[in-house]
Amino acid sequence: MSSSRRKAMNAYQRQLFGAQTFLEYTLDHQLSVEKKRLLIFDNVLVELWDNGVLYFHPQAVSSADSILLSVGVHGNETAPIEIVDRLVSDILSGKTCLKHNLLVVIANPPAISASSREVDENMNRLFNNELHKNNKASAERLRSIDLMAYSTDFFNRHAEHKFHYDLHTAIRDSAYEVFAISPNISSASLVEQQYSTLAQWGIEAILSTDKNNATYSAFTARYCGAVSFTLELGKVKPFGENDLNKLSAVITGLDRLVSGCERHVTEVKKPRRFRVIAEVYKRSKDFQLCFAPATANFSEFARGDLLAVDTDYQYRVACDGERILFPNENVAIGQRTLVIVRPLDN
Ligand SMILES: [Zn+2]
Known part of the structure; x- marks a missing residue:
């Protein structure tokens, strides 16, 4: 990180993470983490629930949505991790003003530290409590059990609407570089509305599936009452090699989403729909x-x-x-x- 960025860190970020960002702190505190609680601007409550699990609750807002942003289910998919790390810093510095409940999850810190997709097994096949009965523990299984509990707790709290975006990057090239997977079973108008939001973010294709593949987004769609998506944001690259300018529509979209100032531009290209x-x-x-x-x-x-x-x-x-x-x-x-x-x- 540049020294100017480090200097710009505000007191709230320092109280939570010392001289580090959320990501740096998460990777440095994998063995044990102290739960923390803090009030920031505009009466927003911030709680560190666990390593890599950060909760924001704007207490002054009466009709807020609940938004879960998860990254790093696959440890080597770094662009989304950089994006949410920056978003957290922007919220803590007051640059982004938070109007909705937000749970930010860095899902698989050991795999991120190892620059690998997984430590023991593919975490995005483990978000189903039934799978864990009579199965031997792996790093990913233990963490997915915790993440299911945190996600359930988060979405059980009162909210106007509930959304989950699980951000990934793909291993291979794609005819559509930026695309979404929609595990939502209902075709309610809220899901359709989300398709137009995703179009604003530059999502080129949306794939609907009714298969229960025990992905994180399928779990929250089925069991937490959320409208959920897995977003594939381009191709896998190591930290520092991502061109985040290419994802500027997603970055701006997420920023507007959490700050409640989504703009609806009508002339965006509609994503191609697949099943x-x-x-x-x-x-x-x-x-x-x-x-x-x-x-x-x-x-x-x-x-x-x-x-x-x-x-x-x-x-x-x-x-x-x-x-x-x-x-x-x-x-x-x-x-x-x-x-x-x-x-x-x-
Ligand atoms: Zn992935």
């Missing part, structure tokens, strides 16, 4: 994908194309317009290895 039509699971060690490893997300295939083979199984494109998403051969047997999507307007 999940199939998921392919790895059944045996003989599983193989039948396209080039570097194939971009949302690449389209023709009817009859062979996409995957396994013992006594194959996946052939059945309909025009089918596209692939998140292909990954290197998963454990029984895990999802490929998602097939189609445009909603096809």
